[in-house]
Amino acid sequence: MTGYLVRVFRFGYGCGIRGSIDSPYPYPYPYPDPMSRHLLTIIALLCFTPMVFAETLAPQKILFVGNSITKHGPKADIDWHGNWGMAATSEEKDYVHLVTKALAAKQGAMPEIMIKNVADFERNHVGYDITGKFADAAAFKADLIILCIGENVAALKTPETQAKYQEQVTALLKTLKSNPQAAVIVRSSFWANEAKDTAMRKACEAVGGTFVDISTLSKDEQNYARSERPYKHAGVANHPGDRGMAAIAEAIVKAVK
Helix, strand or coil, X not given: CHHHHHHHHXXXXXXXXXXXXXXXXXXXXXXXXXXXXXXXXXXXXXHHHHHHHHHHHCCCEEEEEECCCCCXXXXXXXXXXXXXXXXXXXXXXXHHHHHHHHXXXXXXXXXXXXXXXXXXXXXXXXXXXXXXXXHHHHHHCCCEEEEECXXXXXXXXXXXXXXXXXXXXXXXXHHHCCCCCCEEEEECCCCCCHHHHHHHHHXXXXXXXXXXXXXXXXXXXXXXXXXXXXXXXXHHHCCECHHHHHHHHHHHHHHCC
């Protein structure tokens, strides 16, 4: 069969098919016989379809965009000494590295990652220079973008402020999606907030992304860092601990298609 397939590729077009070896038709025959055409179609599908499928499931460059839950440098005055997602007990236990590890195991290769803290955007999103401040993230050209924000956004008390936040998050996602084929995942706030989460969900839908709702996590006290060890600063203690980080990571990994 292998030899036959090789001959089909070699003689499948033009006048090269020999009736005595490759085709029941007499030589010369100007077109491939029906069986040859079917085999060529099957071979083409086998050769090219898996490549497209693999690219869809195996992101090579992942962009994590978030706030202190994503990454926060050491700050002694608030009793935080890590340089990773607050308040995991170690780098490998924050959601960024748990997601990266899970996807690496799933695809058999370690993806390149970029982590960007955008708490400043959360606090000052109205009029924010998105294009200028996110030029480095856009240049990274990720094929998977994971946006985890909302916790530092001031309360959206009116339809106008909610609409503006939605507009700015949409603009942010469009800027980050410099690779048109990139997949987008937007996670709801760890501290659930209907107005913020609704705005982010709509922004996510506007760019064809997948919205991950983790609103139930904050209802379980065991997901907070304060349930795992004492902290001097209430703000740090209110962040997800190792269990909360693992739950966030699990929800994100499930959303990666």
